[in-house]
Amino acid sequence: MRVTATTDAPPATDADTVAVGIFEDEGVPHDHGGVLQALVDSGEAKRAFRKLALTHAEGKRYLVVGLGGRSDFDPERARVAAATVAGRLSELGTKTLCWEVPHHVTDAHAGALVEGTVIASYAYREFKKNDENDGIEVLILSAHHDASAPVAYAATVAEAVNAARDLQNRPANVLTPSALAERAQALPGVTVEVLDRAGLEAAGMGAFAAVARGSDEEPRLITIRYEPPDVAGPLLGFVGKAVTFDSGGISIKPAAKMHEMKFDMSGGAAVVESVGAIAALGLPVRVAGIVGATENMPSGHSVKPGDIVRAKTGVTIEVNNTDAEGRMVLADCLAHAIDIGAERLVDLATLTGAMVVALGSTYAGLYSNDDDWAREVVAAGDRTGEIVWRMPLHPEYAKAIEGRYGDIVNSPADRGAGSATAAEFLKRFVGDVPWAHLDIAGTAYDLGRPYASKGGAGWGVRLLVELARGEPAAPDLH
Ligand code: BES
Ligand code: ZN
């Protein structure tokens, strides 16, 4: 989709469809030949949030969408309003859409209209006989002021979200660890290093290598660096779990939902595409993306319950459940991130079913060893609508992973607080580097938001890019 900004009024654009939002207690933004006011007066167009009405004027279709109260209209509502409009476009046959940006909103709202439209218009059709997405080709944002910079920024980020969704939705026989590494290597503006199975073993990454043992697919440790010259500041380490298929291994999962475990690489997809977007935007930050990619499979080579392996840091792990594999992959990836100099860490992982039970798909769970860093991550989540809820670490949870034959176990005997004990496991590998762990098991796919309902959601791309962007300036009201 081509996305542009203009200061022309919508009728002056070559859009075939115009989207206009109306707030409660306010008039129609401006006169489009009087038909919109008439539509409101007739009661057909409603101001309540997400209500839609259609009319024609000046040779164009007009979609009038209720925006609800102005004071409730945050960027997340703008995304949802844009998705509501986007949901009607294919039945209308729209090819070029012009969104009239409401007056007196911020650049963040204009960007959110772009995100909502681009993300809602996504369809994964790679393996369909008709693989064409019959969605819109051009999106024009019409505003009184020049909104081209925030519009272009949002378009880049939204395309990265959709790229992450392509990676997620691709089946595990196609999106293998090596295919994920190839995608990282194709990103412009970054340098990429890749370790294979032999490389992992040689580097002493016995936890990661143990997970990979059961599969005939080669694992990949992918390190993506974006370090623009003349940029100082801490090296951000974004770490992603990319288990391209989690069968559970010898501790095999039930058949019913096993196919969903192609999505167990969602954290890695978000890391790959967010670093790609940060490079495309040329943000003045230093980032290393570290992605642990492997399958988790049962075979004669598999790691077995009871096996003891040694992680890169020297810690020994009793593998009492081969399905608690994500934390083993991440243990070595986090240690690697610190080894290459990361000074702030964020990891994203579809780590525990317990997280889904605790927070559903509304919030991702955040665990952190550093209050300031946690606050930054929460704030970036609030600004993007990828909201996170801080969860507790506690010495009692840490006790649950103490080992009997090794230093720690990968799966506590007691199933209580499963997402917290998983976080305590990871904490053993980050030392005192500020670290935030996001358990995205509930948000990575089938998110249920109007702009990303089914399949891969690309969750985390927008939050990571926002975290890299840092504190925003005070918003301009236009
Ligand atoms: N990938 C799963 C977690 C998961 C479950 C993600 C459901 C998305 C939806 C993870 O590797 C896993 O299997 N975790 C186990 C850990 C347990 C054995 C300690 C779990 O959550 O049951
Ligand atoms: Zn598992």
Ligand code: ZN
């Ligand atoms: Zn897993």
